[in-house]
Amino acid sequence: MKVLRNYIKSLFLLEMFKGMRLTGSYLWRKKFTIRYPEERAPMSPRFRGLHALRRDENGEECCVGCKLCEATCPAMAITIETGPREDDGSRRTTRYDIDLFKCIFCGYCVEACPVDAIVETRICDYHFEERGENIMLKDELLAIGEENRDRINSDLSAQAKYR
Amino acid sequence: MSEIQNYTINLGPQHPAAHGVLRLVLEMDGEVIERADPHVGLLHRGTEKLAESKTFNQSIPYMDRLDYMSMMCNEHGYVSSIEKLLGVDVPIRAQYIRVMFDEITRILNHLLWLGTHALDVGAMTVFLYAFREREDLIDCYEAVSGARMHAAYYRVGGVYRDLPDSMPKYEASKFRNAKDLDRLNSNREGSLLDFIEDFANRFPGIVDEYETLLTDNRIWKQRLVDIGVVSPERALQRGFSGPMLRGSGIEWDLRKKQPYAVYDKMDFDIPVGVNGDCYDRYLVRIEEFRQSTRIIKQCVKWLRENPGPVIVEDFKVAPPKRDDMKQNMESLIHHFKLFTEGYSVPAGEAYAAIEAPKGEFGCYVMSDGANKPFRLKIRAPGFVHISAMDEMVKGHMLADVVTVIGTMDVVFGEIDR
Ligand code: SF4
Ligand code: SF4
Numbered sequence: 001m002k003v004l005r006n007y008i009k010s011l012f013l014l015e016m017f018k019g020m021r022l023t024g025s026y027l028w029r030k031k032f033t034i035r036y037p038e039e040r041a042p043m044s045p046r047f048r049g050l051h052a053l054r055r056d057e058n059g060e061e062c063c064v065g066c067k068l069c070e071a072t073c074p075a076m077a078i079t080i081e082t083g084p085r086e087d088d089g090s091r092r093t094t095r096y097d098i099d100l101f102k103c104i105f106c107g108y109c110v111e112a113c114p115v116d117a118i119v120e121t122r123i124c125d126y127h128f129e130e131r132g133e134n135i136m137l138k139d140e141l142l143a144i145g146e147e148n149r150d151r152i153n154s155d156l157s158a159q160a161k162y163r
Numbered sequence: 164m165s166e167i168q169n170y171t172i173n174l175g176p177q178h179p180a181a182h183g184v185l186r187l188v189l190e191m192d193g194e195v196i197e198r199a200d201p202h203v204g205l206l207h208r209g210t211e212k213l214a215e216s217k218t219f220n221q222s223i224p225y226m227d228r229l230d231y232m233s234m235m236c237n238e239h240g241y242v243s244s245i246e247k248l249l250g251v252d253v254p255i256r257a258q259y260i261r262v263m264f265d266e267i268t269r270i271l272n273h274l275l276w277l278g279t280h281a282l283d284v285g286a287m288t289v290f291l292y293a294f295r296e297r298e299d300l301i302d303c304y305e306a307v308s309g310a311r312m313h314a315a316y317y318r319v320g321g322v323y324r325d326l327p328d329s330m331p332k333y334e335a336s337k338f339r340n341a342k343d344l345d346r347l348n349s350n351r352e353g354s355l356l357d358f359i360e361d362f363a364n365r366f367p368g369i370v371d372e373y374e375t376l377l378t379d380n381r382i383w384k385q386r387l388v389d390i391g392v393v394s395p396e397r398a399l400q401r402g403f404s405g406p407m408l409r410g411s412g413i414e415w416d417l418r419k420k421q422p423y424a425v426y427d428k429m430d431f432d433i434p435v436g437v438n439g440d441c442y443d444r445y446l447v448r449i450e451e452f453r454q455s456t457r458i459i460k461q462c463v464k465w466l467r468e469n470p471g472p473v474i475v476e477d478f479k480v481a482p483p484k485r486d487d488m489k490q491n492m493e494s495l496i497h498h499f500k501l502f503t504e505g506y507s508v509p510a511g512e513a514y515a516a517i518e519a520p521k522g523e524f525g526c527y528v529m530s531d532g533a534n535k536p537f538r539l540k541i542r543a544p545g546f547v548h549i550s551a552m553d554e555m556v557k558g559h560m561l562a563d564v565v566t567v568i569g570t571m572d573v574v575f576g577e578i579d580r
Binding site: 010013015016018019022023030032034035038039040041042043044045046047048066068071072074104105106107108111112114120159160162163 | 217220221222223224225228288295298302305306307308309310313315323324325327330331332333334336337338339346351372375376379380381482484485486488489495498499502503
């Protein structure tokens with residue numbers, strides 16, 4: 001009996017038709033793809049994308065130059081030099097570079113920063129055209145922070161209770 | 164008639180079916196393989212040596228990049244070996260989170276394996292379907308850690324953050340009307356746990372779909388049955404582990420035999436194969452999909468009911484809460500100390516192994532009392548499996564090499580380390 005059943009099964013390509021019915025049914029189902037640049041997959045507030053340096057509400061840069069992020073970075077992607085600022089003599093970073101080729105986007109710098117100065121934004125699509133553009137300078141990082149200010153602040157406050 | 168001699172061909176390292184950078188030197192007799200010689204090392208990044216110059220915590224992100232298809236399992240192996248040396252007790256909630264994410268990782272890994280294995284053998288559709296499900300799980304990864312693949316989520320003493328209360332949602336766009344958007348967001352209304360539970364409820368049906376496409380399919384069977392047979396004795400002698408060993412009929416699973424985290428509280432079965440061929444290993448992995456789903460459901464249930472800390476409150480090992488750090492001098496000092504110097508681990512050696520999707524993944528840490536490991540040895544399951552390449556493909560056709568590479572589920576990140 002079993003032999004006969006197997007024979008019929010294989011003669012009439014039953015399993016093939018079952019499979020084809022399944023793939024065929026997908027023709028009528030809703031698509032599960034999204035149209036990328038216009039439409040994006042959901043992104044969590046914890047997303048670790050391109051870095052940014054924050055400024056506080058008075059426009060003063062948050063970073064105090066404690067170099068914790070530099071010390072904790074596993075890829076040694078951050079280079080910081082500090083010194084007194086010219087106008088008021090407060091301790092600031094005179095140089096803050098992140099080498100995006102070295103960075104592994106682990107988020108340790110964000111975790112380490114005691115004043116939430118360095119953050120990782122939701123920006124994940126960027127490119128470089130020239131050699132050397134991979135090194136993000138302090139001004140660029142601050143500019144990214146300004147541009148995405150609201151998003152960064154809302155993400156930070158959404159995550160505050162978990163950290 | 165002229166004498167026909169064996170000739171040698173080079174498969175890879177840039178062959179699409181070589182799963183990364185495998186280079187195989189094949190000695191052929193016509194189309195039959197006489198000898199296969201895998202060349203490894205093309206993706207060597209020196210992770211073990213690198214770890215010696217970094218503090219213990221700094222190496223965690225590098226563990227993700229070993230077996231880049233099962234990220235959190237590698238982290239688990241690494242952190243648990245350090246926890247063993249330090250003797251810290253991981254909070255129970257963190258252990259459940261770890262187990263849940265280990266199983267999510269297992270499904271992620273097996274989905275990719277299923278997709279690419281089928282693609283290599285010639286079935287395109289499964290690949291597309293498998294990636295659809297991967298997307299959901301990768302969203303879980305992202306919701307919890309912020310990265311879609313290289314999570315860096317486990318920490319020595321627990322996990323970095325608790326599970327989020329809300330899932331990110333699709334945003335309105337000109338291609339979607341309100342109803343469509345509601346449909347897309349329907350399983351994202353609740354917390355991450357709701358999302359995972361919804362997935363766990365849906366997933367067995369989806370595995371049935373994969374099985375409809377493959378299990379009985381005659382082409383799939385012709386390509387897999389009786390290919391790369393490994394006898395139980397040989398599998399043991401070669402040091403196989405994971406589905407490769409279970410496919411040969413040996414019931415061995417570290418989750419049962421040597422339970423770590425909270426696996427002893429979980430209810431699940433170990434699937435085993437009978438013949439030890441590629442088809443059996445396929446069936447074993449398919450069954451692991453279902454068993455993992457079972458474990459995930461149990462974890463979700465427990466995690467719903469039991470809130471609590473997710474990382475030890477020993478500030479010598481894990482940083483204090485941020486609020487605390489900003490207001491309390493002592494906590495700030497702990498914070499600075501941890502992020503600059505890290506913590507010192509008592510001198511000694513420890514080996515901790517976990518059941519990664521590919522087999523036994525273990526880390527052997529040797530410490531001389533400093534804040535960096537003196538030596539770190541990583542036991543990668545794939546390395547052992549690929550060494551059996553010659554044995555498994557001998558006497559088979561050239562096309563079967565691809566099947567055997569697929570069934571081994573090799574990932575070069577861990578083999579070359
Ligand atoms: S994300 Fe990680 S690797 Fe990148 S700069 Fe921050 S600490 Fe360094
Ligand atoms: S970004 Fe934060 S951690 Fe880095 S130097 Fe500035 S204040 Fe310190």
